[in-house]
Amino acid sequence: MLKIENLHARVEGKDILKGLTLTVNAGEVHAIMGPNGAGKSTLGNVLAGRDGYEVTEGSVTFNGVDLLALEPEARAAAGVFLAFQYPVEIPGVNNTYFLRAALNAQRKQRGEKELDSMQFLKLVREKLKVMQISDELLHRAVNEGFSGGEKKRNEIFQMAVLEPKLAILDETDSGLDIDALKQVAQGVNALRSSERGFLVITHYQRLLDYIEPDFVHVLADGRIVESGDKTLALKLEEQGYAWVADKDPALSGASA
Amino acid sequence: MSEAQRTPFVESLLEAAAQAQLPGSGIGWLDAARRENLDAFAAAGLPDTRMEAWKYTALRALGQRRFAPGDVQAATRAVDEAACALPGVDGPALVFVNGVFRADLSRLDNLPAGLGLLPLSLALQGDAEPLRFALSRHYREGGDAFARLNAALAGDGLVLRLAAHTKVTEPVHLVMIGAAADGALAWHVRHIIELGEGSALSLVEHHVASGEQQHLGTQVADVVLRKGAQLRHVTLQNASSGSTLVRHGSVQLDEDAQATLYVLELGGALVRHDLHATLAGDRARMETRGVFVLHDRQHVDTQMALRHQALNTASESIWRGVADQRSRGVFRGAIVVAEGADGSDASLSSKNLLLSGQAEIDTKPELEIYADEVKAAHGATVGQLDERSLFYLRSRGIPLAEARAMLTAAFCRAVFESLDNDALREHLDQQLMAHLPSA
Numbered sequence: 152m153l154k155i156e157n158l159h160a161r162v163e164g165k166d167i168l169k170g171l172t173l174t175v176n177a178g179e180v181h182a183i184m185g186p187n188g189a190g191k192s193t194l195g196n197v198l199a200g201r202d203g204y205e206v207t208e209g210s211v212t213f214n215g216v217d218l219l220a221l222e223p224e225a226r227a228a229a230g231v232f233l234a235f236q237y238p239v240e241i242p243g244v245n246n247t248y249f250l251r252a253a254l255n256a257q258r259k260q261r262g263e264k265e266l267d268s269m270q271f272l273k274l275v276r277e278k279l280k281v282m283q284i285s286d287e288l289l290h291r292a293v294n295e296g297f298s299g300g301e302k303k304r305n306e307i308f309q310m311a312v313l314e315p316k317l318a319i320l321d322e323t324d325s326g327l328d329i330d331a332l333k334q335v336a337q338g339v340n341a342l343r344s345s346e347r348g349f350l351v352i353t354h355y356q357r358l359l360d361y362i363e364p365d366f367v368h369v370l371a372d373g374r375i376v377e378s379g380d381k382t383l384a385l386k387l388e389e390q391g392y393a394w395v396a397d398k399d400p401a402l403s404g405a406s407a
Numbered sequence: 408m409s410e411a412q413r414t415p416f417v418e419s420l421l422e423a424a425a426q427a428q429l430p431g432s433g434i435g436w437l438d439a440a441r442r443e444n445l446d447a448f449a450a451a452g453l454p455d456t457r458m459e460a461w462k463y464t465a466l467r468a469l470g471q472r473r474f475a476p477g478d479v480q481a482a483t484r485a486v487d488e489a490a491c492a493l494p495g496v497d498g499p500a501l502v503f504v505n506g507v508f509r510a511d512l513s514r515l516d517n518l519p520a521g522l523g524l525l526p527l528s529l530a531l532q533g534d535a536e537p538l539r540f541a542l543s544r545h546y547r548e549g550g551d552a553f554a555r556l557n558a559a560l561a562g563d564g565l566v567l568r569l570a571a572h573t574k575v576t577e578p579v580h581l582v583m584i585g586a587a588a589d590g591a592l593a594w595h596v597r598h599i600i601e602l603g604e605g606s607a608l609s610l611v612e613h614h615v616a617s618g619e620q621q622h623l624g625t626q627v628a629d630v631v632l633r634k635g636a637q638l639r640h641v642t643l644q645n646a647s648s649g650s651t652l653v654r655h656g657s658v659q660l661d662e663d664a665q666a667t668l669y670v671l672e673l674g675g676a677l678v679r680h681d682l683h684a685t686l687a688g689d690r691a692r693m694e695t696r697g698v699f700v701l702h703d704r705q706h707v708d709t710q711m712a713l714r715h716q717a718l719n720t721a722s723e724s725i726w727r728g729v730a731d732q733r734s735r736g737v738f739r740g741a742i743v744v745a746e747g748a749d750g751s752d753a754s755l756s757s758k759n760l761l762l763s764g765q766a767e768i769d770t771k772p773e774l775e776i777y778a779d780e781v782k783a784a785h786g787a788t789v790g791q792l793d794e795r796s797l798f799y800l801r802s803r804g805i806p807l808a809e810a811r812a813m814l815t816a817a818f819c820r821a822v823f824e825s826l827d828n829d830a831l832r833e834h835l836d837q838q839l840m841a842h843l844p845s846a
Contacts, residue, residue, distance in 0.1 A: 199802050202794065227804035239799040243817025249800070252813065257804035292817075309803065 152177045152214055152348050153198075153317055159208035159373075160190075160197050167193045169373030170209070175317065178345040182359055182384060183352045185370035186392040191352045192236060194370070195321040198350075199233035200226050213317065227253075228260035230316030234306040234323050241293040246305070247275065249293050250312055257313065278311040282338045300331030307338035318342070319350045324358040336361030356388040371395045414470040417452050420556060420593060421445070423476030429562035431531030440543045445559035447545070453552050460550045463737040463769050464679060464708045469651060474593035474623050481507035481594075484586050486617035488512060491582040493643070495830030496611045498577025499524055501565050504584045505622065506594025508563050512582075521573030521606070527564040527597055538566065541599045541629050553653040553679070557625040561597035564626075567610075571603035571633070578609035578641075578828065583626065585647050587618030598628040602636035602664075609639045611831070616647035616674065623651045630657065632664035634688065639667045641826065643835065646674035648703070653679045662688030662717070669826055670709075671835050672699035673842045678707040686713070686720035686748075695724040696826075698819045700842045701734035701766070708737035715743065715778070719750040727819050728759040730766035731844050741773040742785070748778040755785040760792065760818055762811070762844060812843045 153175040160168040167190045175181050185191050197204045198211065200223035211218040213229060221229065241249070254274075255265040266274065279286055284304055294302050303323055310318055320339065324332055339362050343349070351362055359367070359381060367384045369377040369392075376395050377383065387395075413421075424445050431437050453470050454461040478484065481504045491502060491512070501524065502512035508526035518524055530538060546554040565581050583596060602608055614624075624646070632638055646652045652675045658666055672678060684693050699707045713722050728736040740755045759768040772785040792814050800810035819839055826832040 199798075201798055201802075222807070223798060223801040224804050224806045224810075227802055233802050235799065235802075239793075239795050241796050241799070241814070241817065243820050244813055249803075249813075252809070253800070253803035253805050256806060256809065260804065260806075313803065 153350075154212045155209070156211075157209035158197070158206065158211060160193055161205045161207050162193060162203060166207075167373055168197065171370070171374055173368065173375060175348040175350060177316070177348055179366065180343065180349040180351060180362065180364045182364035182367045183350060183370050184354070184356070184367060184384060184387055187354065189370045190373045191354070191370055192321055195233055195319045195350075195352055198231060198319055199223060224256065225260065227313070227315075228257040232310050232313055232315035232318045234303070234310060234318065234320045236322040236325060238294050238302040238306055240295045240297070242295050244293050246291055246293050247289045250275070250309060253309070254313060275312060278308060281341050282308045282311055283334065284308050299326040300328070300334070303327060303331065303335050304338065307335055311338065311342055316346065317348045317350065319352065321352050322354060323351075324353055324355060332358065333361060356384045359384045369395050413449075414452060415473045416470045417449060419473035419475075420560070421449055423474070423593060424559055426476050427560060427562070429560070430528040431535060431562065434531070434535050436539055437531075437535065437542055440545070441559045443545055444555040448552055448555040448559060451549050451552065454550045458550050460710055463735070464706065469677065472591070474591055475589070476592070477594060478505035478507065478586070478588050478592050480588065481505040481586070482509065484588070486512070486584050486586050490615045490617055491584060491613060493580065493611060493613060493831060494834045495828045496578050496580045498579060500580035500582060501526060502582040502584065503563060503596055504586050504617075505588065505592065506561070506563055506583075506596050506624070519573070519575050519577070521570035522575055523566070523568040523570075524579065525566055527566050527599070528562055530566045538599060542597070551655075553625045554627055554655045557595045557597060557627045557655070560593075561595035561625070561627065564597035565600070567598075567600045569602045569606040569608050572605040573603065574607040575609070578611045578831075580611050580613065582613045582615065583624065585614070585616050585620055585622050585624060585650050587620040591621040591623070593623040593625070595625045598626065600628065600630045602632045602638055604633040605635040606633075607637040609828070610641070612640065612642040614644045614646045614652060614674065616645070616650070618647075619649055620647050621649040621651075621676070622647070624653070626652075626654045628654070628656045630666075631659045632661060632666060634661045635663040636661070637665045641669040641831065642671065643838065644670070644672045644674055644678065645838065646678070648674060649676050651675065651677040655681045656683065658682070658684040658693070660684065660686050660688060660691035660693060663690045664688060665692045667694040668696065669823060669835075670695070670697035671823075671838065672697070672707050672709070673838060675707065676705060678705070680709045682709070682711045684713045684722075686715045686722065687717060689718040689720070691717060691720045693722045695722075695726070696822045697726040698728070698822050698839065699736050700729045700819065700839060701736055702731040702842070702844070703734060704732070705734040710739045712741045713743070713753070714745060715748040715751040715753060716745045717748055720748060721752040722754070724755040725822055726757045727822050728757070728768050728770070729762060729815055729819060729843070730759070730768050731762040733763070733765045735766065736768040738768070738770045739773070740771070740785070742775070742783070744776045744778045744781050744783065746777040749780050751778060752782040754783070757787040758818070759789040760815060761789060762792070762815065808844065812840070815843050816840055
C-alpha cells in the first residue's frame with residue numbers, strides 16, 4: 152500500500168531523512184521508534200504534504216500513485232490521515248461543521264456522493280459510541296480549549312469518521328497520562344482492520360503496550376537502522392537508544 | 408478655492424444645488440443653513456491626503472468625476488424589491504430610492520404606540536421647528552466636505568422619535584437603494600433619530616443596489632439616546648460595486664444609555680464611514696462591532712472617534728477587516744477619555760487579514776486619556792492566515808480555497824455572535840461567506 156524508497160528530505164536547509172526505505176501493507180501496524188531528532192515527525196509531515204519539507208531524493212508511492220506529487224487535500228482524499236502531534240486550535244470553526252466539510256470534500260474528490268446532514272449525524276453518532284467521546288466536544292470549535300487528551304482523542308475521532316486507508320499517528324502518546332493513553336489506544340484498536348495500515352510514530356515503548364505493532368523499526372539519523380517484531384520495542388525500552396547510534400545502517404536490513 | 412480651480416466634482420454638485428428644489432425650501436433658517444454649508448463646500452472642495460483624517464483615502468479621482476443632480480424618476484422607478492428584504496426584519500420600514508422616499512415600498516402603517524417614524528421630506532412640510540437644531544449644523548472642519556454637501560443638498564431621510572419608556576421589539580428597517588439610472592448621479596439622505604428616556608429600539612440600516620451603477624451617496628445621521636435609552640443599530644452595507652458611499656454618523660449617549668452597533672461593510676467601490684460617539688452621561692455604554700470584507704479594487708475607510716466624557720462610561724470596540732486582491736481597508740479608532748471621565752473603561756481591538764500580496768490595510772488605534780482610574784486597552788494587527796491552521800484543514804481533505812474561506816469566515820464571524828436576532832445574524836453570516844474568496 153505504502154512504499155517509501157530511499158527517501159531523503161530536508162527542512163530549513165538541513166538534511167533530516169537520509170535514505171529511508173519502508174513498506175506498509177494493508178492490515179499491518181508498523182511502529183517507528185527513535186531518539187529525538189531522528190526524523191520521526193519529519194516522516195509524518197513529508198507523507199502528509201506539509202510545506203517546508205523538501206524531498207531531495209527517493210520516492211513514495213501509495214497504492215501505485217506518486218504520493219509526493221499530490222496536494223495535502225488530495226493525499227487525504229486518497230486515504231492518508233495524519234494524527235497530529237500538536238493538533239491545531241481553530242477558533243470560530245465548529246468541530247462538526249469542520250468534520251462534515253472534510254468528509255464531503257474527500258468524497259467529492261473521490262467522485263462519491265456527499266453526505267447530507269442527517270446521514271452525517273448518523274455516522275457521527277456511530278463513531279462517537281466507538282470512540283467513547285462526549286458529543287459536547289462536537290459543539291465546540293475545533294480543538295479550542297480542549298485538554299491535551301481531548302485533542303488527541305479528537306484526532307482519533309476524526310480518523311474514525313474519515314476512515315483512511317493509512318493512518319499515521321505522530322507521537323499521539325506525547326503529553327498523555329495513562330488513562331488518556333488507554334482511551335486513545337482503544338480508539339485506534341477499534342479501527343484496526345485488514346484494509347487499513349498504521350504507521351505509529353513514537354518515542355516511548357509504552358504506547359505499544361496498548362497498540363500492538365506487527366513490525367517495529369528504529370529510526371536513527373534519518374534512516375531505519377533496525378527492524379523487527381514487537382520484541383524490538385521491549386529491547387529499546389530496556390537498553391535505550393544509545394546502542395542504535397553505533398549501528399551501521401548498511402548492515403541492518405533496513406526494509407521491512 | 409477660486410472658480411477657475413473648481414474640480415468637475417465640485418462644479419457638478421454646485422450645478423445640482425442651483426437646480427435643486429429641495430423639500431423645506433422657503434424655511435428661512437433651513438435655507439440659510441443649506442446656503443452656508445454649500446458655500447463652505449464650494450470654497451474648500453474635497454479634502455486631500457495631507458489632512459490626517461484623509462491620509463489613506465485619496466479623492467483625486469473622485470474630484471474629476473461629475474454627478475447628475477439627483478434622480479427625477481426616483482419616485483416611480485421600478486426597483487428590485489426582493490433585494491431589500493431581510494430575514495428577521497419585518498417591522499416598520501422606510502425605503503429610499505436614490506435618496507427619495509418611496510411610500511409604495513415602505514411599511515408605515517400600524518406603527519407601535521410611541522414610535523414616530525416619517526420621511527424628512529414629509530416632516531419638513533409640517534412643523535419643522537423640532538428639526539431646527541439638527542439641520543442647522545455647520546460643519547467647520549475642512550474634512551467634512553461630504554457632510555457639508557449633505558447639509559446643503561439633502562431633502563429626505565429618516566426622522567425617528569421614540570417616546571420615553573417605549574420599547575419597540577420589532578426592528579425598524581431603513582433601506583437606501585441605489586438604483587441604476589441613465590448615468591452616475593448624486594443622492595443625499597439625512598437621518599435624525601432620538602430615543603426618549605428609558606426607551607429601547609432596534610434599527611437595521613441597509614444599503615443595497617438595484618442594478619449596477621456608479622452613484623455617489625451621502626448620508627448623515629444624528630442619533631441621540633436620552634437617559635437609559637437602548638439602541639441596537641445594525642448596518643449592512645451592500646451597495647453597488649461601482650458606487651461611492653460616504654456616511655457620517657454622530658451618536659450622543661446620555662446617562663445610563665446603551666448603544667450597540669454592528670457594521671458589515673461589503674459593497675461599494677469607495678466607501679467612507681465616519682462614526683463619532685460621545686458618552687455624555689455617567690455610566691453610558693457603547694459597543695461597536697464591525698467587519699469589512701473587500702476585494703477587487705474596493706477602498707473602505709472607517710474613522711471612528713469615541714469620546715468618554717462622563718463618569719464610569721464604557722466602550723468596547725471589536726473590528727475585523729479582510730482585504731483580498733488589490734483592495735484597501737483603513738480603520739482608525741480614536742478614543743478620548745476626557746478630563747473628569749474617571750472610572751471609564753475603553754477597549755478597542757482591530758485585527759485584519761490580508762489575503763493577497765497586493766491588498767493593503769492600514770489600522771490605527773489611538774488612545775488619549777486625561778482622566779484617572781481609567782481602564783483602557785487597545786490592540787491592532789494586520790496579518791495573514793495561519794499556515795498551521797491551513798495545513799490542518801487541508802490534511803483532512805479540505806481544498807486550499809475552501810480552507811482559506813473557512814478560516815477567514817471564522818476570523819470575522821465571532822464579531823456578530825452577540826447579535827440576538829438569530830435570523831438576521833445568520834443572514835449576515837451568509838452575506839459574509841458569499842463575499843469571501845471562492846469557497
